[in-house]
Amino acid sequence: MINTNTKIEDIVKLDNAIMDFFNKEKIDFCCNGHMTIEEVAGEKNISPQDLLEKIEKNMDANNFREKEGLDLEKFKDLSLKEMVASLIVDHHNKERDLLFEIDPLLNKILSVHYNHHGKELMKLHSLFADLKKELEEHFVKEEEVTFPLMLKNENPSPEIIKKVEDLEVDHEKAGSIIKEMIDLTSWFKVPEDGCNTYEYTFNLLEKLVKDVFVHIFKENSIMFEKYIESEEK
Ligand SMILES: [Fe+2]
Ligand SMILES: [Fe+2]
Numbered sequence: 001m002i003n004t005n006t007k008i009e010d011i012v013k014l015d016n017a018i019m020d021f022f023n024k025e026k027i028d029f030c031c032n033g034h035m036t037i038e039e040v041a042g043e044k045n046i047s048p049q050d051l052l053e054k055i056e057k058n059m060d061a062n063n064f065r066e067k068e069g070l071d072l073e074k075f076k077d078l079s080l081k082e083m084v085a086s087l088i089v090d091h092h093n094k095e096r097d098l099l100f101e102i103d104p105l106l107n108k109i110l111s112v113h114y115n116h117h118g119k120e121l122m123k124l125h126s127l128f129a130d131l132k133k134e135l136e137e138h139f140v141k142e143e144e145v146t147f148p149l150m151l152k153n154e155n156p157s158p159e160i161i162k163k164v165e166d167l168e169v170d171h172e173k174a175g176s177i178i179k180e181m182i183d184l185t186s187w188f189k190v191p192e193d194g195c196n197t198y199e200y201t202f203n204l205l206e207k208l209v210k211d212v213f214v215h216i217f218k219e220n221s222i223m224f225e226k227y228i229e230s231e232e233k
Contacts, residue, residue: 002056004048008040009033009221011055016072019213021058026182030216031168031175075218080154083223084147091215092139098208099132105201113198117191123184128205131177135212138170150227164224171216178209 002011008029011018022029027040037055041048071090078086106128110121146163153160182188188202188209 002037002052002059004038004041004052005036007034007036009217011037011059012217013072013076013221015059018055018058019210019217021055023210023213024187025054026179028175028179030213030220031172033217033221072214072218072222076222080223080227081151083218084151087147087215087218087223088143091211091218092143095135095208095211095215096139098204098211099135102128102201102204102208103132105197105204109195109198109201112195113193116193120184124181127177127181127184131174131181134170134174134177138167138174141170142167155230156227161228164228168220168224171220174212175216178212181205181209 002014008022008027012022012029012033019029021027028035035043037052038048041051044051075083075086106121106125110118110125113121146160146167149160149163150156156164185202185205188206190199190202194202
C-alpha cells in the first residue's frame with residue numbers, strides 16, 4: 001500500500017498507467033522520481049493527504065482501464081543486454097525518427113503562424129533545437145561509450161558509475177528543456193486558429209515528450225539502479 005512517504009518512482013513501478021496522471025499534474029516521475037508524495041506536495045503547496053488520495057483514485061481507475069501497452073513490467077525482468085537492446089530500438093530510434101519528423105514541421109508552422117503566435121513559436125523552436133541536440137548527443141554517448149562499458153563490466157567500477165551518473169545529469173538537462181516546452185504551450189495545447197499542421201506537430205511533440213519520460217524512467221529507475229545495486233552485492 002502506498003502512503004505519503006512513498007516515492008513517486010515506486011508508484012510508477014506499481015502502476016505504469018499512472019504516468020498519464022503525473023504528466024497532467026506536472027509531477028516529475030523520471031528525473032525526480034526519488035521524491036516522496038509528501039515532498040512533491042510540499043513543493044506544490046498542497047496537502048500530502050489530498051495528493052495521496054488523488055493518486056489512489058487514479059490507481060483504482062487504472063485497474064479498470066486497459067493498460068496502454070506500457071511494457072515496464074516486461075522491461076524490469078530483462079537482462080542488462082536485453083535492456084540495452086530494447087532502449088535503443090524502442091526509444092533511441094523512435095525518438096530520433098520523431099525529432100527528424102518534427103524539425104521541418106515546426107519550422108513550417110513558425111513561418112505560417114508567425115504573425116499571431118510568433119513569440120511562443122520562436123521560443124518553442126529554440127527549445128526544440130536545444131532538446132534535439134541534447135538527446136542526439138546523449139544517445140550516441142550511451143550507445144558508443146557507456147552502455148558497451150556496462151555490458152563488458154558486469155561489476156561496475158567507480159569510473160563506470162561516474163559515467164552512469166553523467167548520463168543522469170544529461171537526463172535532468174533534457175527534462176528541464178521539456179518542462180519549459182510544457183509550460184510554454186500549456187501541455188501542447190493548439191491555439192484555436194491553429195491549422196492541421198499545427199495540431200499534427202503538437203501531437204508529435206507530445207508523443208516525443210511522453211516517450212522521453214518513459215525512456216528516462218527505464219534508465220534511471222530500473223536499469224541504472226539494477227546495475228549499480230549489483231556492485232553492492
Ligand atoms: Fe537512452
Ligand atoms: Fe539516457
